[in-house]
Amino acid sequence: MLAAMEPPEPYTTGELVDNLGWPRRTVYELLSTLEERGDVRKKKPEPRRAIWIRPEDTA
Incomplete structure (x- = not known):
């Protein structure tokens, strides 16, 4: 997942579902786990929309 995020x-x-070809639920659960670990950040500009950002210092 992290390799797919610049x-x-x-x-x-x-976007990540389209890029990876994985099920939406799988992608969301993995992103949530990565957020809990501090590997990605999550922003919610709207109630039903999330934006995920990989900080530059994660590998």
């Missing part, structure tokens, strides 16, 4: 480019869950 820092500090923002991504929606849908």
